[in-house]
Amino acid sequence: xxxxxxxxxxxxxxxxxxxxxxxxxxxxxxxxxxxxxxxxxxxxxxxxxxxxxxxxxxxxxxxxxxxxxxxxxxxxxxxxxxxxxxxxxxxxxxxxxxxxx
Numbered sequence: 875x876x877x878x879x880x881x882x883x884x885x886x887x888x889x890x891x892x893x894x895x896x897x898x899x900x901x902x903x904x905x906x907x908x909x910x911x912x913x914x915x916x917x918x919x920x921x922x923x924x925x926x927x928x929x930x931x932x933x934x935x936x937x938x939x940x941x942x943x944x945x946x947x948x949x950x951x952x953x954x955x956x957x958x959x960x961x962x963x964x965x966x967x968x969x970x971x972x973x974x975x
Contacts, residue, residue: 939975943968 902908928940947964955963 939968939971942971 903912924944928944929935929937943964946967947960950960950963
């Protein structure tokens with residue numbers, strides 16, 4: 875199977891899942907448990923993506939300058955600092971750590 879075949883197959887599968895989503899009756903989605911689960915699932919998937927991108931290096935765990943940078947960003951977000959300040963602050967922390975190591 876070539877790469878293009880896999881891409882086409884994946885595209886068809888995603889389109890089929892999207893079409894199946896339209897078939898779910900709106901009443902089923904209005905249930906409080908379903909709404910809460912979908913909200914929490916979105917946040918959990920985003921957190922998992924951040925963890926994989928921060929700590930993953932192929933099949934191994936890599937702890938480098940990204941860890942303190944993400945910790946600084948999380949702390950600044952907890953203090954409700956604007957995004958335009960958080961990103962440069964985290965970048966400066968990562969750059970300084972990489973400069974010193």
